[in-house]
Amino acid sequence: MRKVLALLVATVFAVPLYVAVVNVFKDGPQISKSPASLPIPPTLDNIRSALGRSDRLFWVSLTNSLIVTSLSIAVLTVLSAMLGHYLARTRGRWTRALTLLLLSGLMIPPQVILMPVTQVLRAVGLMTTVPGLVLFNVGYYVPFGVFVFTGFVRAIPVELEESAALDGAGRGQTFWRIVFPLMRPATASVLIFLGVWIWNDFIDPLVILGPSQGTTVTTGIYRSIGQYQVDFGAMFAMMFLATLPVLIFFLLLQRHFVKGLTGGATKG
Amino acid sequence: MRSSVSRRPMIGRRVWHFVSFGGPGTAVYLCFVLAPILISLGYSLTNYNPFRDETHFVGLDNYRVLLTDEEFLTSLRVTGILTAIVVIVPNVAGLAIAALLDRQSWFFSSLRTVFFVPVVLSSVVVSVIWTRLLDNDGLINQTLRAIGVDEPPGWLSDPDYALYSLGGILSWQMLGFCVVIYLAGLQHIPQELLEAAAIDGAGPVRRFWRITWPLLAPALTINTVILLISAFKVFDHVQIITRGGPGSGTTATIAYNVLQTGFVANRQGFASAMAILMLVIIAALSGVALRLLQRREVDL
Numbered sequence: 242m243r244k245v246l247a248l249l250v251a252t253v254f255a256v257p258l259y260v261a262v263v264n265v266f267k268d269g270p271q272i273s274k275s276p277a278s279l280p281i282p283p284t285l286d287n288i289r290s291a292l293g294r295s296d297r298l299f300w301v302s303l304t305n306s307l308i309v310t311s312l313s314i315a316v317l318t319v320l321s322a323m324l325g326h327y328l329a330r331t332r333g334r335w336t337r338a339l340t341l342l343l344l345s346g347l348m349i350p351p352q353v354i355l356m357p358v359t360q361v362l363r364a365v366g367l368m369t370t371v372p373g374l375v376l377f378n379v380g381y382y383v384p385f386g387v388f389v390f391t392g393f394v395r396a397i398p399v400e401l402e403e404s405a406a407l408d409g410a411g412r413g414q415t416f417w418r419i420v421f422p423l424m425r426p427a428t429a430s431v432l433i434f435l436g437v438w439i440w441n442d443f444i445d446p447l448v449i450l451g452p453s454q455g456t457t458v459t460t461g462i463y464r465s466i467g468q469y470q471v472d473f474g475a476m477f478a479m480m481f482l483a484t485l486p487v488l489i490f491f492l493l494l495q496r497h498f499v500k501g502l503t504g505g506a507t508k509g
Numbered sequence: 510m511r512s513s514v515s516r517r518p519m520i521g522r523r524v525w526h527f528v529s530f531g532g533p534g535t536a537v538y539l540c541f542v543l544a545p546i547l548i549s550l551g552y553s554l555t556n557y558n559p560f561r562d563e564t565h566f567v568g569l570d571n572y573r574v575l576l577t578d579e580e581f582l583t584s585l586r587v588t589g590i591l592t593a594i595v596v597i598v599p600n601v602a603g604l605a606i607a608a609l610l611d612r613q614s615w616f617f618s619s620l621r622t623v624f625f626v627p628v629v630l631s632s633v634v635v636s637v638i639w640t641r642l643l644d645n646d647g648l649i650n651q652t653l654r655a656i657g658v659d660e661p662p663g664w665l666s667d668p669d670y671a672l673y674s675l676g677g678i679l680s681w682q683m684l685g686f687c688v689v690i691y692l693a694g695l696q697h698i699p700q701e702l703l704e705a706a707a708i709d710g711a712g713p714v715r716r717f718w719r720i721t722w723p724l725l726a727p728a729l730t731i732n733t734v735i736l737l738i739s740a741f742k743v744f745d746h747v748q749i750i751t752r753g754g755p756g757s758g759t760t761a762t763i764a765y766n767v768l769q770t771g772f773v774a775n776r777q778g779f780a781s782a783m784a785i786l787m788l789v790i791i792a793a794l795s796g797v798a799l800r801l802l803q804r805r806e807v808d809l
Contacts (some may be wrong), residue, residue: 244616246610251620257681258626259640260648276641276648300684324534327527339535344540348795350742352767353784356777357545357552380541383534412526420732441631443745448772459633463749480634491629495622502686503693 264477272473275374287478299479302461309371309446309457310439313378314432320379321386326420328387329394330402340391346384354381355448362449369451376444377449378439386431389501394420395453430501433494440487458483520528546788552780558775571782580758580766581783587672588741588762594676595683597738600732602680603687604725610688611695621692625685632682632745640750668756675746675760683739686731687732694728695721723805730802734795741791744768763787 256277264272265287266280276457291299354493358367358377397420405415421428446457456464462480491498553571575581610617627635642648643664653661662675675803698721706716714767744764747753753761753769761769767787771780 243609243612247617247620250606250608251623254681254684255623255626257638257642258623260642261634261691273646276651318510320534320537323530327530329801331526331793339531339756342543343538345792346538347661348738348791349542349546350764350784350787350791352742352744353549353788354542354545356771356780356784357548357720359728360548361540376537377541380537380539384542387534411554413529416530437629441629441634442634443631443770444748459631462631462633462637466749474755476637480637484630484634485628487631491626492622495625499625499689499693 243484261477262481265481267474269472269474272477287474288482289471290475291478298456298461298465298481302386302458302483303486305446305450306440306457306459307486309374309378310436312371312375313382313439314435316375316379317382317386317435318428318431321383322390322421322424322428323416324383325387325390326394326416329391330399340387343384343387346381347388351381351444355444359448368449371450374446374449377445381445382435382438385435387432389427390424391410393424397423408495426497426500429497429504433490433498434501436490437487453474549781549784551781552778553785555778556776557778557781560775561778564778567778571779572786574779575782575786580761581763583758584761584763584766585607587758587760588764590672591676591679591743591762592737594673594742595679595743596733596736598676598680599683599687599736600729603684603732604691606684607643607688607691607695610692621685621688624688627682628685630682633749634654635678635682636746636749637722639674643674665751666755668754668759671751671755671760675743675750678746678750679743684734686735690728690732691725699722726802730799730806733802734798737795737798738791741787741794763790 242441260276263278263280264276266283266285267278268284268286271278271280325342328336328343362368362373362377363374367376401419401423402415405419406412410418416421442457443459443463447463450456450460462476462483465476465479542558554566554568555564556567556571596781610621644650645663645666649664650661662670664670690712703716706720711719742764743762747760747762747765751760753759753765763783764787767780767784770776772784
């Protein structure tokens with residue numbers, strides 16, 4: 242009984258996902274006439290046309306998204322792990338003030354800072370560039386990384402670090418050889434969350450990469466909405482292809498994702 | 510004075526520790542979050558427009574104008590309604606679904622994954638999918654016509670419906686988040702407690718309100734605060750699905766208006782004031798919500 246009800250609710254909930262997937266494999270008239278029917282016979286034309294566009298929109302977007310996301314999460318992990326460790330292990334007024342300042346960043350809507358950010362980036366010559374977007378991502382998401390890492394460092398016994406120091410290891414060595422490997426679960430949740438968020442981000446790449454410069458997968462879809470007014474199949478194909486990497490990433494790592502989500506959230 | 514000799518390298522080491530470990534992260538945060546907020550604050554006191562030469566200091570004029578500005582007050586109302594929908598619907602539905610899925614088996618955990626997929630989808634993708642579904646002759650209206658509704662509503666084109674459709678879409682996307690958090694909360698409730706209550710004669714309703722619900726307080730806190738913050742800054746869905754319409758401003762949220770005023774109308778001084786007000790409201794709301802909700806939390 243419970244199973245039937247659960248399955249029913251999940252099925253209704255998943256209708257939009259189903260529609261999005263089946264329409265990738267249908268032709269135009271079929272999509273508008275019967276959006277919910279199964280794709281019989283299935284066609285790969287939509288995928289082929291999304292992949293083979295003459296402006297290479299999909300490939301350019303995919304490359305940009307991959308570069309922006311991987312660079313951002315790599316830098317974010319290193320910087321926020323070190324900063325998080327510093328804040329968890331240092332006491333004093335300044336540390337507390339800095340922690341508070343960082344945590345308040347967790348709720349700042351990007352709209353509040355985007356306009357001045359474009360000016361900061363223009364001033365350093367990084368507006369409409371990938372490094373500019375990466376730097377902004379790092380600044381914007383560092384509070385989240387610090388939040389996860391400080392919480393985690395507090396659970397690691399400080400004696401481990403002290404004994405390493407007695408053995409003559411420097412701070413850097415102690416951190417990279419001993420502490421960082423112990424923080425693997427925290428690193429996993431930071432990488433997964435930020436990876437998904439940055440991959441899916443829309444407004445920041447739209448504004449920072451600018452109207453004509455590089456597109457990411459999300460801004461690529463957005464820009465092709467107009468052109469695809471007549472060709473929904475190609476648009477669904479583009480969305481499908483752009484979502485596939487993040488979906489696979491999520492399905493592979495979902496245990497960590499859920500653990501990261503609930504570990505801090507419910508005092509498990 | 511000997512101590513000052515030994516303190517100097519000590520302080521040097523401390524500074525070096527901060528610079529090497531905390532410095533880089535702090536510096537990027539300063540440049541790309543804190544400094545921009547201060548710049549915004551500064552602009553909000555001027556009539557700055559990048560395409561006009563003169564920039565004057567106008568004091569609190571922007572704020573004064575905003576508080577009586579029809580468009581801004583509308584966007585405040587729109588944001589309020591949207592936020593209320595998004596805080597209530599996924600919380601209630603998420604708890605119900607979590608209770609339904611609260612069994613350890615591959616069957617229920619794969620259903621949990623189904624509910625969670627929209628959470629990891631881009632808002633752009635979600636927006637495009639739902640725009641197609643809710644079109645005047647999209648799947649939903651085709652279905653309604655098929656079952657005999659002659660004139661199904663224009664979900665996105667009718668000013669009376671558009672905001673609620675938007676709320677529904679956002680709720681659909683956030684639902685899985687609440688499900689996962691509530692499931693974790695439910696799984697941490699000791700079974701003995703519920704069994705003991707059952708032996709003492711408490712029915713399911715009583716067990717829920719007396720045991721389960723109070724012990725879910727932390728889950729409710731986190732869901733509510735996250736939903737509140739994400740609803741308040743909704744921009745992508747509005748930009749892609751309705752562009753603030755239909756009609757004038759029926760779905761224009763504050764977040765949408767900030768970017769419209771700043772980047773499209775180029776009234777950056779005015780937009781900055783709006784952004785700062787937005788920040789103040791969101792801080793106040795989440796502060797109050799956090800305080801109220803945390804008071805309910807009990808330790809086992």
